[in-house]
Amino acid sequence: MVIRNKKNDILAYLEDTSNIKGSASSLYIPRNPEELKEIIKEASDKKIALTLQGARTGTTGGCVPLEGSAISTEGLNRIIDINHKAKEAKLEPGVTLKDLESELNKFGLSFKAQPTESLAFTGGAVSTCASGTRGFRYGSIRNYIKELNIILANGSLIRIKRGEISARKRKFSFSLDDKSFHFNLPAYNMPSVKTQAGYFIKDDMDLIDLFIGSEGTLGAVTELTISVQNVSSEIFDMVVFFKKEADALSFVDRIHEMKQNHKLTPSSLEFFDANALDFLKTNYSHILPSHYAVYFEQEAENNDKDKLIDLWSKIIESCGASPDKVWFADTKPERKKIYEFRHKLPQLINEFLRAKQQTKLSTDIAVPSGNFRAMYSFYKETAKDTGINYVNFGHIGENHLHFNFLPANDIEHKKANLAILRFAEKAVSLGGTVSAEHGIGKIKKHLLEIMYNKRHIEEMAMLKRYFDPLCILGIDNIFEKELLKKI
DSSP states (O other): OEEEOSHHHHGGGSOOTTOOOOOOSEEEEOSSHHHHHHHHHHHHHHTOOEEEESSSOOSSSTTOOSSSEEEEOTTOOOEEEEETTTTEEEEOTTOBHHHHHHHHHTTTEEOTTOOSOTTSBHHHHHHTTOOOTTHHHHOOGGGGEEEEEEEOTTSOEEEEETTSOBOBTTEEEEEETTEEEEEEOOOOOOOSSOOOSSOOOOTTOBHHHHHTTOTTSSOEEEEEEEEOEEOOSEEEEEEEEESSHHHHHHHHHHHHHHHHTTSOOOSEEEEEOHHHHHHHTTTOTTSOTTOEEEEEEEEEOTTOHHHHHHHHHHHHHHTTOOGGGOEEEOSHHHHHHHHHHHHHHHHHHHHHHHHTTOOOOBOBOBOOGGGHHHHHHHHHHHHHHHTOOEEEEEEGGGTEEEEEEOOSSHHHHHHHHHHHHHHHHHHHHTTOBSBSSSOOTTTSHHHHHHHSOHHHHHHHHHHHHHHOTTOOBSTTSSSOHHHHHHO
16 A cells, blocks of 8 residues: 655645645555555544545546545556456456556457546546446446445445345335445436436436445445447548538437437537637647537448448538548547547646636536527527637537636636526526536535535435445535535
C-alpha cells in the first residue's frame, strides 16, 4: 500500500476536469482488495471521511475530496479473466477502458458500451453509470454489469450477482454473505430518458442497479464482471457537414426514424453546432466555415459495408449535404483521427476554462424525443440573452447534448450559472433529466433539487445512511453533508 501525506505529493489528486479544487490530509493507493478493505475499516473505526477516485476524468467533482482522505484505485488494475466463450471479463476497478479494450481485442472481443473517455477507469464508469458515443445503440454501462464485489462503509464485503436479488415493489429484504438487509427505497419516479441523477430507483429493481451509479456513496467496488461483444468485422465513420442547421437536425430525425424501423443501426450519432466547429478550427483548419456537423459510426457485418455506405450516401444527399465533403474513415488510422476529432472538443473546453480560472459550466441534460426541438431552441434563445460564448454538442441520438458556456471572467460565470438553472428547469418541465450520464457529484446538487422534491432527496439520503451510518463515503456527493446530519 502507498500512503502519501505531504501536500505536494497529493495535489494532482485534488481536482478533476471540472476544475474544482479539493483538500485532503492523506492519499491511499491500495494494491489489492484486502488493502482497500483495511483502509475503509480503519476509516470507519476513526470516523474519517473517504473519497474514492478513478482516473479523475469526471466533470462534476465527484472524486475530489473536500476533507478526510482520498483513495485512488490506480493500484487495483488487474484484468483477472477474459472468458471468450461466455463473453465476459472480470477485472478490478483501476483498469482503464483503453487497456481493457486492447486486451479484449486479442480475443476478438470488444466492450462496445465503453464511455468516450478511454483513459477513464472501469470503476469510475460504474460509479457514474457512464455511457459514451456508442450509447445510441448500446446504451450505458449498466446494461453490461453482471456482478460486483463491494466493500461497504463498515469494511464488510458483499458480492452481488445480477438476477439473484430483487426488490418487492420498493422494499428489499434479503441475506447476502451472512449479512441481513432490510430497507425501503425512495418513492420518486425516474424520467423515461437515460438518467444519472441520484440513485437508480424503480419497482422490483435488481439490487446490483442500486450500486451502479451511486457515485462512491454506498460502497467501494473491488471487482466487476461485465459482458462483452464480438469485434465487428468492419466499421466505418463519417462526419457530415451541413450549411443549414435545419438540414442537420432533419438528418438526425431521418436517422431516428430509420433506426426505429430497423433499417439502420448506427452505433453513434453525434452533433456539433456552428460554435463548436468554430472552436475546433484552431486544431482543424480544414473545417468548413459556418457549418453544422453530425458524426456517426456504423458497424457492418455479412459483407454489408458497400450497401450501407450507399444507403448513407443517399440519405446524406437527400438532407442537403454533399457526399463529396464528408469526412470518411474505414481504416484504423483514419478512424482514430475522427475519434480524436470528437474527443478534442471537451479537451479544448477544459483548457479554455482552466486558463480563465473558471469551473466547468455545462449541461448533461436529456429530454424525450418529442421535446428535443423545444429544448434545443431554449438553449439558443437563453444563451443569446446572456451574450456569453458557448458551444453545443454531443449525443443527439439520445436527445442528450452537452451545452457548455465559455465564461471569460467571474461576472460571466455568475450569469452563465443562472442560465444553467433555467436549462435544468426547462428540461424537467419537458420530462427530462438534469444529468443523463455524468452524475451529480459535488457541483450539480442544486440541479437535483429541481428534479426531485425535498422529501425525495431526504429519502435518498436515508438510503445512503442505511449503508453508511457514519457518513464517511463520498461525502458531499449527490446531496449536502448537512442533510445527512439531519436525517
